Amino acid sequence: MSFWEEFISYLIQGWITTLEILAVCIPLSILLGLGLAVARVYGNRLISLIAGGFVALLRGLPLVVTLLIVFFALPKLGIFFPPFWAAVIAFVMCSGAYQSEYVRGAIRSIDIGQSLAAQSLGMTKLQEVVHIILPQAFRRALPGITNEIIYLILYSSLAYLVGVQELFAVAKHFNSLQFRPIEIFSTTALIYAFMATIATLAFRKIEVKLRIPGLEIT
């Protein structure tokens, strides 16, 4: 097999793993972001304090350190995750924390009249948040969320540190066999750039699809 044939077949295996990581992490991190934001804005003092502390902690720690703690330090406390799930947990916690900041800002930016109107229609607090506040807040937070998803795609390469055979890991392994770093790592770089660009375009499409005329941020 030629260098490129072998390289491509390697890369594809890793790429699939990367896509698996992202397929799990993207929806979960968005859910966590929404949950944390709601907890901080609508929770009682204890809940909002816990959620706020969680966000501050995760935003202050480098993702590498979070990942290494989840995989290498938590087993000491009897909490064990296989590599793939350790990576997923670290990525979701980190990205969710960052995303929640955008969602929280968006919730805060929604006119109080919306909330009053929902209450006067007899909605419960839960109904109000789920049906009135969050659909608007999510749309407003979407550009920020998109940014975080792009970061998530790039930082998914850190999963190699705990032994997940994702895109960067296979590239690095292949380089140790062939030692042609320029071809190998620049191809890898372009694949990541490709994924990031596709994600940017896709989320822009979603933004346009979800847009409600007249609701634009003023």
Next chain:
Amino acid sequence: MVTVWDYLPYILEGVWWTLGLVGGGLLLGFAIGLPLAVAQVYGNRILKGLVEVYAWFFRSVPLLVLLFLFYWGIFPALGYKLDPLTCSILVLGFRSGGYQSQIFRGAMQSISEGQFIAARTLGMSNSQAIRHIILPQTLRIAIPGWANEYAIILKDSAICFVLGVMEILTRTRYVVMATLEPLLPYFIAGGLFILLTYGGTKLVNIVYEKTRIPGLIGRM
């Protein structure tokens, strides 16, 4: 019996290396990002295109891949055999240049066009107008974005442990291996990073308030 606490000074020494990575990366990123931003806003079409490609590339490739690409591939191919610290600073700087160019571009574009036109009417040349009127405002407006960039590059600097730069995380991992005690060293490292993140961000915000010109739009 050697405990983790005996290694504390050893880990703390890594703070200087981390700050070296961050300081070097931020400065190089500034030296690259500011001219790129000027080129993107005031340059001709070719210049704009080149800046866009540069910013796109460095903002869409993981730091991990860039570090390996430059350390094992590009620098050796160009005939430079760089030590891990220098290579890491350069890569962090190139990448930060891409991010900072976007921060400065945003700040520059938030300044009303009338300012530039007024400067030209007063007889200033293009470059005088940019240097004396646009840039002083741009830099002030960009400070909050810059604080953000500091926090990002600080946390990314930890990734440079893959090349063996003796920063906080590398040392932490050595301590874990020496003591076979993973919990405490990682918590110490985490605590140091949190302290540096929030401490540094606070410092930059003080600079922002100090240099703020009342009435200038830069409220972000």
